[in-house]
Amino acid sequence: MFIKQLSIFVENKFGRLEAIIDALSKADINLRALSLAEAADYGVLRVIVNDAEKAKKALNDIGVIAKITDVVAVFLDDRAGGLASVLSILKNAEISIEYMYAFLGRTEGKALMVLKADDEAKTEKVLTDNDIPMLSQEDI
């Protein structure tokens, strides 16, 4: 089960991040998960939102580049070792993680983690085979 993630190119200029978030808020986009990676002269903001297409359009309208990518969001047991057990399944399947970040808010007893792996299709299959619950696009 894949969900849509929006990767947004953030120019290294004062006020850019605020402008992006403001544009999303004006388009009535609700942010569900967020991660900001920084390089020397720019950043990449990754978000999971209720409507990725609409968000992309709102950003393009203010001259910001955004790309939609498929990622998986897995439910973990909210306890020590919850993430470790999922990662160990992926490691055994020889899947590499490119990046991951946590969802805002959570279901009782569960944590939710967004994962981007080198092989998306294989990741989904391995997680399904191991009965690891994933978030669907409709649930966002």
Place this chain on the structure above:
Amino acid sequence: MKMWQEKYEAMPREELKQLQSERLCAQVKRMYESVKLFRKRMDETGLKPSDIKGVEDLHKLPFSYKQDLRDYYPYGLFAVPMKDIKRVHASSGTTGKQIVVGYTDNDLGMWADCFARMLAAIGCDENDFVHVGYGLGLFTGGFGAHDGAVRLGATAIPISAGNTQRQIQTMIDFGSTVLCCTPSYAMYLGEAIEEMGLKDQLKLKVGIFGAEPWTEEMRAQIEEKLNLKAYDIYGLSEIMGPGVSFECEYQCGMHVNEDHFIPEIIDPDTGEVLPEGEWGELVFTTITKEGFPLIRYRTRDICSLTYEKCKCGRTFVRMRKPQGRTDDMLIIRGVNVFPSQIEEVLLKVGETVTPNYQIVVDRENNTDTFLVNVEMSEELFSDGSIKKIAAVEKSISDKLRSTLGIGPKVCLVNPKSIERSEGKAKRVIDKRKLK
């Protein structure tokens, strides 16, 4: 101050004109026989060498251009057999392809004399130690200064460019009295010396700075920091190298070595020769050069001339400091940069589209800063990963460095964020205040 070759440097104008005329006629004749392109251009305009009777006929002759040097690369414009070429030099061209120039023994001797004239004009003699901080290599700066110093009878210190610590140590230990380098490097050296508190150990008395534009403010700062008197020199590889013209002790323009090079100022659009004192494109004709002679070479430098006699006694015409270019060439840290070169690199990186870009040149702490802003596009952001963007940025910066010879800082910016005037992006922002 003494003149190195007073016979020529202070020659009465009438006599000089006669000398120039004889030399020009002989040069035209020789080139008509030995340089195919020149012969072709003469034939096209219906001119015979015998139609040129003196300097008054100079304006009839066809122009030559930098493009010619590229079209006939490497040796196609040389006027003597290669066995008579004793040295070549090269400089960067607009498309990354270098241009090559060649010198006979006589040419090298003439060049050394031209540079020695400058050294003598600013009070140097055989007791001086000439610190050659220009790069000694294909670049004409280093060898020009070196040969000039040797010709004068001074002690040359051919340290070449770079390694600031060693430059300073050598300057102090060897007792350098004359510093030759780019003005921006002189500033840099001055600052380093100031920080190290070594200024009172220097024996420098004069400095010869050229190869890039600089201001009177910079001159004052260099003089203060290095405790010397700073002089300007002009030259270009196509014509010879440093020493085509030079400042004398009175610093009121640069004397052109007119017994070897005839300058003209033309309207760059019509090609018409402009009256004395007017600003236009500087054009040079080499009248003694054997290996690589050029007739009416368009330098693209915007300049003006005055024939008024100088207090130093020299009769040679003086040119003002060039005030810009007729093309869009930028000189950044002494390196020639054309926006078209950057465009070409970006086209390769973007594959299908040329990303919009903007060059920003500024001067911080008297060193040029060179920034290229590139607009992001969906193509460049293909998989939305930082790795990919970093790879794009690095690839642009690496390719620019290898094409231009100097590496700009590359910055990826938002699409359409580069300022446009009438739909066209503003390609170059030069914030350096040099006028």
